[in-house]
Amino acid sequence: MSGVSAITSAPLSRRRGRVPIAGFFGGALVCLVIIGAVFAPLLAGPDPGAMSDATFAHPGFAHPMGTDDLGRDVLARVLYGGRVSLVIGLASALVAVSIGTAIGAAAGYLGGVVDDALMRLTELFQVIPRFLLAIVVVALFGTGSLRLVLVIGLLSWPATTRIVRAQCLVLRGEEFILAAQMAGASPIRIILRHVLPNVAPYLLVSVTLQTGSAILVESFLSFLGLGDPALPSWGLLLQQAQIYLRSAWWMATFPGVALSATILGLNLLSDSVEGRFVARRDR
Amino acid sequence: MSREPNMPGSTISPFISPWHVARRSVLAGLGVSALSFPRAFAAAPTRLVGVLEETPSIINPAITAVISSYAAGTPVYNALTHIDAKGNITPELATAWDISPDGLTYTFHLRQGVTWHDGQKFGAADVKFSLENANGKLHPWGRGAFRAVERIETPDDATVVLHLRQPSAALMLGTDSACGLILPKHIWDGSDILKNPHNLAPIGTGPYKFVEMLPGDRLRYARNETYFVAGQPYFDELVFRIIPDPAARVAAFENEEVDTIYMNALPFSEAPRLGAEPGVALKRTNLRGAGFMGIFNVREKPYSDVRVRQAVAHAIDRGFIRNNVDKGFTIKMLGPVPPASPLYNTALQDYEHDPALANKMLDEAGYPRGANGIRFGFNFLWPAADAGVTRMADVIRQNLAAVGIEAHLQPLDRAALTQKGYIALQFDMICESYGLGPDPDIGVERLYNSHNIFNPPVPYTNVSGYRNPEVDALFDKQRVQLDPTARKQTYDRIQELIWADVPVLPMFAYDGPNIFRKSVVKGLYEGSYGNQESFATAKPQA
């Protein structure tokens, strides 16, 4: 989470013992979740909020994951919840990585005063406990998916910044960059055409990692009742299941498993992506 | 337990007791340790463990209707009367009372030999002080119940006389714990009642003495050895654990860490299951009327049109809501008055769940569906912490979608709800639980009387903006009708008119379930309010 990989002192190519099976397993989990989310209407009907009189049904043939207190099918809610979690997670990750890349590239490439100022800013954001800040912001400004995506995204960019900046610092001395500079290309053009493609593998890792992290933060917020009340995200399902823990264990178990599996899958995936793509680029 | 200096930063090891700041609230003179009891007892002190859903910010049910204040304060205080589960008014601090034939003079004869927890004697001066400065002035219900009182006299220490401006049908119902708990004059006189530290360290005449509160953790009470009812109370100690999470409360009860859960702390959805467990008793306390009220904002279109409101009433499947939300404790409620009240009009007809009819009514009212099937929106606000309404909201949204109304669900926390809904009036419907008792004069009328519309708006008053001069006149008429039959007639007509206009749509009225473990205690929740339990009659078992 939160780019802790940046602190490893070891050059990444030295990482050994990275079992490829782990990466495939992770990828498989994530694919499963995505398939479930995309094909939710096919698998579980059009409306996850459809209520019925069959409340608290045990998992069985008619309802593989049981029903909840209002007779809603838990399987449907888990599948549709996957959509919510994945979309919010991915969107937040993209926002975070975009901002992080912009700031990191500017800091790394331009250097000097700009670098110093941006790094102080990054440090500030890194130090503020982002989950608590998210809570305060939601409390002050209200809930809603878009707000959530912005808040999570705006609080998660420092991780990407450091990685991108580090790579930019390295690339600054490269010959092809110097050549482009002498040819008169503007800094922005250089960054976009030459620097970013080299940084891309790191960004991929970042997005994967951040998605898992964002899904976790969103579920925490929903669990505390600060998510979007109209969407059946996994965190919301877990919050609704709290009271029925003893009597309807399936309401809490299946969304929890789905959530954990998704995060696990994303972590495994980002690990193997890091191991495969990034290691190759190391010097 | 020694007395440590009450300074933040005092170097007391956290492993002994970390909450010294809260100890500031325990008064000198009260130093009753829960563990020190008369040498006559050789056995371990008997203790009853209850639960609270939040740390009370105030423990003074004489001036506030906040539920945690009631739960924490009722064991400590007494009122003039006690109203039992059947509605009979029985003596408590007052042993007898006379009402003059014209209904303008109430004479209460007070019990002798009652002492406050700090040893001072209780007397008429306390009653006069309390009713004038606390109950009648500050308590939201008390203000209504004692409104007619012009002056109070205390001819002697054992008699209190209330002189009324006009007869009041509701006054006697306000003399019990709902809004009539008596405060000690010698403690509160001369201070700003709202800022007095005894709001968190109550001193009363009740069966249990307040010992201390550890915020976020627990409250402790000790037996009042000089309680005026011989033999009572039966437990040596009372402890309320503070558990904010409803699931954790249920878990604690099932794990036998907690012996009883009162209705406000008990998730209704779990009550039937818990009540059915062997060894658990479930008592329903009637509350003399509480219900979930859906308050329309009738100031602007389309909800200013009564046909639209009636169509919504037909669209929302209140039967399904009754059967699936808080199942087992919901009571069908038609009109403004709760079914528990003797004034309830049983002849009212329901707006049956009929989406086809609702669609027709909306078309005829001039609100056709747009290209996307939607007629207009519906801003639905409710307190986010209320799990019951949260479940209702989903049902309501579906029901309304079937008739072309797009609901915007807005669960808000208390402050935001007050701000946006009650003060800024940015809502089409607010739904939350309202206490409708002890008498409709106090709990019901405030929502419909046009004199109760304030600018700037005040929460929990006539916030829908409903104005009906005929209804207003009938309210004035029934207020002074002491003959129950006449009053019922008037009130029946009021209910007919209001139900026809439906400015407020009641979702359901409810009974409160309270549970306790039979092997530990008996004699609980035999009054009319589960959240105003004094624990005086609670007896240890085994």
Place this chain on the structure above:
Amino acid sequence: MHYVVLRRILLTIPLMLAVVVVTFGLIHLAPGDPAYLLAGDAPTPEFLAQVRAEYGLDQPLGTQLLTYLGKAAQLDFGTSIYFKRPVFAVIFARVPATLLLTLCALALASVGGVLLGVTAARHRGTRIDGLLSAVSLVGYSIPTFWLGQLLVLVFAMSLNWLPTGGFTSTRITYTGLDYGIDVAKHLVLPVISLALFELGLIARFTRTAMIEALDRDYVTVAYAKGADTGRVLWRHALPNALLTTVTVIGLEFGVLLAGALVTETIFGWPGLGTLFYDAVFRRDFPLLTGCFIFAASAVIIANLLTDLLYAALDPRVRR
């Protein structure tokens, strides 16, 4: 070393300042009148005027900021709307419980994580490594609140081994050693819930750092000199691992606090977490911002401490 220390301490001050400014900014950027936010629900006009005067809300923004900063420096963060007591006092009373929970969790996570990571590194490439790595990965993929729910369901409600929540038993009042044991029993489940995430993370990074350290030249030299694996591991590679652990703790402290918030809510643990949660739901803004400033300061100080610790431990940084 002194230079590094001084620099880090000096840098902390502007960070704390920035946190307070950010908090101030949020209150004033939020929709609605800050007076209403600070006064609570349904305030009377007189009370509103009082709040405005007290917080100087009719002053220009710059003056307000300075007043706020000035008060904050004196540890005056206003009065809690709900508790009607000074925010600082309310927060301070709840700190010991949270400190106990967090420090125990950190201890468990550090010790467990390092052991796991070192063992995995020692047997790298083998099935043991695979197993231990999987365990640590799963550890930091499971959401803390779900883990808490499960632990309560299994160990407290089904098996009845441990209590469902709270700080101590309400049944019996223990004293002395019994009291300690009672608190310890109540600590078990919350600490495990909270620690697992960090444990997994520390294990993972310790493993990586250990492997990297074991690959270094000086280790090869040590082996060549005839040192046995155990000695190499503990004397040369472990300090390296400790550096990693310390850094991880510092970086993830904010996440740990967030986890503590959720864990406390589930277990009814009477600490800052439940206070913060309450403050959010009551929109008790003075208390909420006080809690937030406290939490942010705690993270900053934790970072400072770990940086200093790192500097003290890392032979390369010492001057």
